[in-house]
Amino acid sequence: MLSFNITCQDSSSSAxxxxxxxxxxxxxxxxxxxxxxxxxxxxxxPDDLYDIGAGIILSNTYHLYLRPGAxxxxxxxxxxxxxxxxxxxxxxxxxxxxxxxxxxxxxxxEGVEFRSHLDGSKHFLTPELVMEIxxxxxxxxxxCFDECAPYPCTYEEAKRAVERTTLWARRCQEAHYRxxxxxxxxxxxxxxxxxxxxxxxxxxxxxxxxxxxxxxxxGEPKEIMYDILQVTNSVLPVNKPRYLMGVGxxxxxxxxxxxxxxxxxxxxxxxxxxxxxxxTSHGKITVRNAGFAEDFSPIDExxxxxVCKNYSRAYIRHLIKAEEILAHRLLSYHNxxxxxxxxxxxxxxxxxxxxxxxxxxxxxxxxx
Amino acid sequence: MLSFNITCQDSSSSAxxxxxxxxxxxxxxxxxxxxxxxxxxxxxxPDDLYDIGAGIILSNTYHLYLRPGAxxxxxxxxxxxxxxxxxxxxxxxxxxxxxxxxxxxxxxxEGVEFRSHLDGSKHFLTPELVMEIxxxxxxxxxxCFDECAPYPCTYEEAKRAVERTTLWARRCQEAHYRxxxxxxxxxxxxxxxxxxxxxxxxxxxxxxxxxxxxxxxxGEPKEIMYDILQVTNSVLPVNKPRYLMGVGxxxxxxxxxxxxxxxxxxxxxxxxxxxxxxxTSHGKITVRNAGFAEDFSPIDExxxxxVCKNYSRAYIRHLIKAEEILAHRLLSYHNxxxxxxxxxxxxxxxxxxxxxxxxxxxxxxxxx
Numbered sequence: 153m154l155s156f157n158i159t160c161q162d163s164s165s166s167a168x169x170x171x172x173x174x175x176x177x178x179x180x181x182x183x184x185x186x187x188x189x190x191x192x193x194x195x196x197x198p199d200d201l202y203d204i205g206a207g208i209i210l211s212n213t214y215h216l217y218l219r220p221g222a223x224x225x226x227x228x229x230x231x232x233x234x235x236x237x238x239x240x241x242x243x244x245x246x247x248x249x250x251x252x253x254x255x256x257x258x259x260x261x262e263g264v265e266f267r268s269h270l271d272g273s274k275h276f277l278t279p280e281l282v283m284e285i286x287x288x289x290x291x292x293x294x295x296c297f298d299e300c301a302p303y304p305c306t307y308e309e310a311k312r313a314v315e316r317t318t319l320w321a322r323r324c325q326e327a328h329y330r331x332x333x334x335x336x337x338x339x340x341x342x343x344x345x346x347x348x349x350x351x352x353x354x355x356x357x358x359x360x361x362x363x364x365x366x367x368x369x370x371g372e373p374k375e376i377m378y379d380i381l382q383v384t385n386s387v388l389p390v391n392k393p394r395y396l397m398g399v400g401x402x403x404x405x406x407x408x409x410x411x412x413x414x415x416x417x418x419x420x421x422x423x424x425x426x427x428x429x430x431x432t433s434h435g436k437i438t439v440r441n442a443g444f445a446e447d448f449s450p451i452d453e454x455x456x457x458x459v460c461k462n463y464s465r466a467y468i469r470h471l472i473k474a475e476e477i478l479a480h481r482l483l484s485y486h487n488x489x490x491x492x493x494x495x496x497x498x499x500x501x502x503x504x505x506x507x508x509x510x511x512x513x514x515x516x517x518x519x520x
Numbered sequence: 521m522l523s524f525n526i527t528c529q530d531s532s533s534s535a536x537x538x539x540x541x542x543x544x545x546x547x548x549x550x551x552x553x554x555x556x557x558x559x560x561x562x563x564x565x566p567d568d569l570y571d572i573g574a575g576i577i578l579s580n581t582y583h584l585y586l587r588p589g590a591x592x593x594x595x596x597x598x599x600x601x602x603x604x605x606x607x608x609x610x611x612x613x614x615x616x617x618x619x620x621x622x623x624x625x626x627x628x629x630e631g632v633e634f635r636s637h638l639d640g641s642k643h644f645l646t647p648e649l650v651m652e653i654x655x656x657x658x659x660x661x662x663x664c665f666d667e668c669a670p671y672p673c674t675y676e677e678a679k680r681a682v683e684r685t686t687l688w689a690r691r692c693q694e695a696h697y698r699x700x701x702x703x704x705x706x707x708x709x710x711x712x713x714x715x716x717x718x719x720x721x722x723x724x725x726x727x728x729x730x731x732x733x734x735x736x737x738x739g740e741p742k743e744i745m746y747d748i749l750q751v752t753n754s755v756l757p758v759n760k761p762r763y764l765m766g767v768g769x770x771x772x773x774x775x776x777x778x779x780x781x782x783x784x785x786x787x788x789x790x791x792x793x794x795x796x797x798x799x800t801s802h803g804k805i806t807v808r809n810a811g812f813a814e815d816f817s818p819i820d821e822x823x824x825x826x827v828c829k830n831y832s833r834a835y836i837r838h839l840i841k842a843e844e845i846l847a848h849r850l851l852s853y854h855n856x857x858x859x860x861x862x863x864x865x866x867x868x869x870x871x872x873x874x875x876x877x878x879x880x881x882x883x884x885x886x887x888x
Contacts, residue, residue, distance in 0.1 A: 190842040
């Protein structure tokens with residue numbers, strides 16, 4: 153169901169090139185996974201994502217459990233069939249969403265009681281129920297149900313969340329039976345290096361086929377995130393894929409790769425698109441700004457995506473001002489392409505032994 | 521710049537098949553023109569519209585004049601270049617929008633003073649200014665500035681609007697010089713047959729390359745619309761294209777074709793899409809309805825569009841309920857395809873001498 157091979161290790165950093173074989177296709181890492189929270193990467197079709205070059209997308213157990221429900225998706229033949237996506241999917245466990253979106257949470261070792269952010273209805277999620285849902289959804293990679301402590305929190309709170317995450321990881325593993333789905337463990341521990349190491353050690357003992365680093369990019373300074381990444385990756389097995397959850401910005405992707413991360417996901421490309429913002433090789437630009445009204449150049453001169461080949465900043469700005477949905481669609485396409493392409497260029501630089509140069513060139517040009 | 525040839529005349533009705541050669545391509549009539557009010561057919565790209573088979577789209581002078589402005593579009597190289605559309609465009613003159621959307625109108629023979637529906641700013645449109653704008657936009661077909669009387673209105677009001685429309689048509693013709701753009705006259709006269717005939721006679725004297733029938737489908741009973749169509753088309757020259765403005769529903773298209781109409785436009789396919797409604801060969805369905813929650817069949821079993829080949833009613837309903845933009849996009853695609861395809865099937869039936877049968881079969885199946 154899952155095999156992972158490191159095909160090239162960068163000599164100047166922890167960056168590495170890998171081949172990750174999943175049920176629907178083999179993909180190369182490091183990889184950016186566009187986020188399709190509600191069984192759609194906002195505004196885009198699967199065909200757009202194939203064109204963009206996305207080999208794996210992420211979808212959300214919490215959202216799909218609440219709407220339209222896992223049973224309905226199972227009846228449709230699983231999430232791939234429901235949304236007509238023929239490549240790989242990873243489903244997040246809902247842990248993060250229960251803690252960030254829902255209301256009135258009551259957490260015990262048994263599970264989490266919460267109210268839906270949609271209609272206030274009461275739900276109780278346990279590791280076993282999450283496994284049942286994720287197996288009905290049928291993604292290629294499922295994530296364990298975890299407790300994500302908030303930032304900031306005390307050491308004690310973070311420690312309790314780590315212990316519960318380990319307890320739940322074991323129960324997830326016991327409840328998981330789908331052979332065509334890989335189950336990843338999630339490392340917690342907030343910003344405390346020793347808790348991160350403990351969480352990693354706990355999960356390594358359970359021998360998951362891949363490990364995610366959760367609970368980062370939740371408000372802590374970037375330097376802390378990078379340090380935690382370094383610490384955590386240093387104890388993770390070299391031969392297993394490492395997934396940094398919910399991250400991130402282009403600079404975070406490169407910093408993550410440098411520290412040995414293989415997989416990333418983030419809602420930012422489509423969220424920024426909704427706010428009229430686009431990535432360029434020089435940094436982000438707010439296309440809705442008046443300064444672009446008569447700018448007939450593409451969003452990014454160096455980008456070769458469908459949008460940059462066909463539309464101008466002036467046109468997209470007009471669409472934004474006129475509140476036309478096509479603006480969201482074109483900016484989403486470009487932004488997702490930008491990150492997918494950034495990872496492709498990164499992979500090329502690793503395989504050609506020039507990651508260090510690539511990394512430096514990127515930061516010379518890209519301001520954030 | 522424009523040539524029009526009738527290639528086949530139906531024997532049982534006024535339906536006819538034509539070849540309309542415009543600056544960007546030759547198209548076959550009868551034809552449905554998707555509406556791109558603000559330089560975009562809502563949610564769709566030009567590539568989607570090529571796939572759908574649209575050969576000509578409509579855009580709106582009133583909207584584009586207010587935002588982003590004709591000068592900006594001229595600087596972009598015209599509307600085709602601005603929106604990256606390589607086929608034909610027809611621009612409406614803004615007459616209808618001034619009367620239906622704007623506020624505080626003061627109409628004199630000189631022109632119309634109104635306030636923008638966007639920001640309340642005051643504007644004064646004359647036939648000459650409208651011609652200047654439409655020539656800057658650079659569509660393949662431009663429309664004369666006309667006065668569209670409301671429904672209901674008195675005979676006297678309708679008569680005054682006809683007289684002013686004739687006066688303005690003459691001034692438009694004088695102010696129009698672009699050789700790569702055809703200027704169509706617009707026939708008014710509300711629901712009064714003799715005013716329609718008078719308006720048609722006035723414009724025929726000015727010898728336009730095409731004639732539009734305006735001010736219909738504004739609230740009058742359908743039977744009246746069909747009667748007015750019959751009366752008007754009976755006096756229009758056979759060898760010029762006839763364009764029924766702002767219409768319409770599938771049944772109206774077929775009734776129009778039967779009465780000799782060659783061109784149609786309507787915002788309904790994309791507007792219905794925004795409300796979760798789709799055309800099918802059996803009539804419209806409200807995809808958001810609970811009854812479709814577990815319906816894994818396509819929107820229309822008989823449709824071969826991209827959406828029907830790839831997505832289920834259940835999935836699209838989920839997208840609607842989850843307020844995902846992809847729902848609008850998929851339904852817009854399907855609905856526009858439905859009308860474009862309906863006209864293609866209609867053309868085939870005319871050329872094969874079975875329009876009467878096609879018409880009867882359609883109404884046997886399609887309920888409205």
